[in-house]
Amino acid sequence: MTLLWSELQAAVALIVDGNPTLWSVIGFTLQVVAIATGVAAIVGIPIGLTIGLGRFRARRVCQALANASLGLPPALVGTGLFLLFARPAPLGALELVFTRRAVFIAQSILALPYTVALTAAAVQGLAPGLLDQARRLGASRPQVFVLALREARVGVMAAIIAALGTALSEVAAIAIVGGNAYGYDQTLASATLFQVDAGNYADALAIAIVLVALILVLMCGAGVLQQRVGIRLRFAPSR
Amino acid sequence: MAYLWQQCSGGARLILHGDPIIFGLLWVTVRVALVSTAAAVAIGLPFGVVLGLGRFRGRRALQILANASLALPPVVVGVVVLLLLVPQGALGSLRIGFTLTAVYVVQTILALPYVVALTPAAIQGVAPGLLDQARALGAARLQLAVLALREARIGMVAAVIAALGAAVSEVGAVVIVGGNVVGHDQTLASSLLANFTYGDTDPHNAGIAIMLAILVIVLLGSLSLLAHRSGGIRLRFRGG
Numbered sequence: 240m241t242l243l244w245s246e247l248q249a250a251v252a253l254i255v256d257g258n259p260t261l262w263s264v265i266g267f268t269l270q271v272v273a274i275a276t277g278v279a280a281i282v283g284i285p286i287g288l289t290i291g292l293g294r295f296r297a298r299r300v301c302q303a304l305a306n307a308s309l310g311l312p313p314a315l316v317g318t319g320l321f322l323l324f325a326r327p328a329p330l331g332a333l334e335l336v337f338t339r340r341a342v343f344i345a346q347s348i349l350a351l352p353y354t355v356a357l358t359a360a361a362v363q364g365l366a367p368g369l370l371d372q373a374r375r376l377g378a379s380r381p382q383v384f385v386l387a388l389r390e391a392r393v394g395v396m397a398a399i400i401a402a403l404g405t406a407l408s409e410v411a412a413i414a415i416v417g418g419n420a421y422g423y424d425q426t427l428a429s430a431t432l433f434q435v436d437a438g439n440y441a442d443a444l445a446i447a448i449v450l451v452a453l454i455l456v457l458m459c460g461a462g463v464l465q466q467r468v469g470i471r472l473r474f475a476p477s478r
Numbered sequence: 479m480a481y482l483w484q485q486c487s488g489g490a491r492l493i494l495h496g497d498p499i500i501f502g503l504l505w506v507t508v509r510v511a512l513v514s515t516a517a518a519v520a521i522g523l524p525f526g527v528v529l530g531l532g533r534f535r536g537r538r539a540l541q542i543l544a545n546a547s548l549a550l551p552p553v554v555v556g557v558v559v560l561l562l563l564v565p566q567g568a569l570g571s572l573r574i575g576f577t578l579t580a581v582y583v584v585q586t587i588l589a590l591p592y593v594v595a596l597t598p599a600a601i602q603g604v605a606p607g608l609l610d611q612a613r614a615l616g617a618a619r620l621q622l623a624v625l626a627l628r629e630a631r632i633g634m635v636a637a638v639i640a641a642l643g644a645a646v647s648e649v650g651a652v653v654i655v656g657g658n659v660v661g662h663d664q665t666l667a668s669s670l671l672a673n674f675t676y677g678d679t680d681p682h683n684a685g686i687a688i689m690l691a692i693l694v695i696v697l698l699g700s701l702s703l704l705a706h707r708s709g710g711i712r713l714r715f716r717g718g
Contacts, residue, residue, distance in 0.1 A: 241566070
């Protein structure tokens with residue numbers, strides 16, 4: 240236990256001293272999480288609603304694809320993006336490899352399957368009568384979507400929380416396409432990887448502790464929000 | 479588009495010609511996935527069943543803890559396990575730091591939350607009357623557990639799929655604990671990480687990525703098919 244303990248003490252000292260690089264890494268991590276979760280929510284929820292509520296032929300296939308994309312290995316996403324963004328590649332002119340923008344893109348793509356697949360699942364879990372009734376009463380398609388979203392909001396929040404978690408802790412894709420450059424495009428998770436490689440165990444542990452703390456804070460915050468939203472749901476039917 | 483095509487076709491050709499590097503990585507990946515998933519099921523299943531069926535104080539707290547452990551970042555698990563396993567660490571005398579054994583250990587730890595957290599969820603999804611009836615008819619605890627697992631098997635397969643998926647595609651912990659040594663404890667996914675950090679773009683990377691995609695599709699696809707078959711059909715017969 241001695242080594243872990245002494246490194247832990249050194250790590251806590253590093254956090255308490257307020258290392259400036261640590262703060263910039265935290266800042267960048269929050270930026271990545273906000274952008275990736277935001278993109279995943281804005282793009283993914285409408286797609287999830289369409290798959291969950293739509294009545295088109297390929298709906299089941301789309302849903303199977305969305306579920307399967309949850310198993311997409313991040314390293315594969317990173318490699319795919321690298322091959323697209325590398326200089327001689329189709330999108331090479333954008334010069335995205337080893338930039339912060341590449342990190343934003345990679346984490347957004349990794350977070351997307353969660354919002355799409357889990358929103359679709361949440362919407363399908365709704366009592367079927369409700370939406371049919373709304374349709375029969377002449378609700379337009381956007382109105383049905385809004386109603387479904389409101390009724391399934393606990394599940395949709397769970398989807399957003401899952402997207403958040405991915406954006407926080409995945410490292411493979413951003414290490415590949417972002418290059419994991421010190422002081423530039425490192426998130427807390429990829430900075431941990433970097434510090435271990437460099438043999439700075441105390442720094443790695445310090446960053447890991449901050450990462451766990453951040454996850455606890457964000458997840459608990461989102462969880463509380465989810466419960467709040469859920470309580471309102473319980474009130475609604477009794478009216 | 480020529481570049482992308484050249485990379486992908488180059489990678490596919492390497493696989494077709496049985497490139498030893500790619501197939502070596504595949505072999506390590508399959509071993510890591512099977513060993514760590516099997517170990518996670520063996521260790522986690524009893525805990526999951528107790529959490530799902532038990533009626534003791536603190537059950538809910540334990541279940542919340544199990545669910546929360548799903549959000550554990552692999553890099554954090556990797557750092558802690560590494561500091562335990564390095565020669566100066568508490569478990570350093572085991573001499574498994576930077577070996578394939580260490581990779582097995584850390585991937586098992588990462589797969590464990592899926593089994594422990596998803597088993598109770600699956601069991602709690604079983605019609606409650608069924609288990610109560612079995613209890614009332616005097617089923618022993620072990621019999622009850624077997625019954626619950628049999629009824630919840632679709633959920634169980636889902637848990638195994640999740641554990642297997644994590645074992646195949648996670649790299650954060652593997653890289654930290656195993657040291658990502660070529661031809662030794664590198665998996666398909668972790669080798670991609672190592673190669674690209676040097677900015678290298680020979681078709682091997684594309685080949686490894688294609689192989690990883692094939693592995694994920696075959697492994698997880700066949701298991702989900704199994705879940706549909708074994709669960710859905712027999713269950714429907716009994717219900718009818």
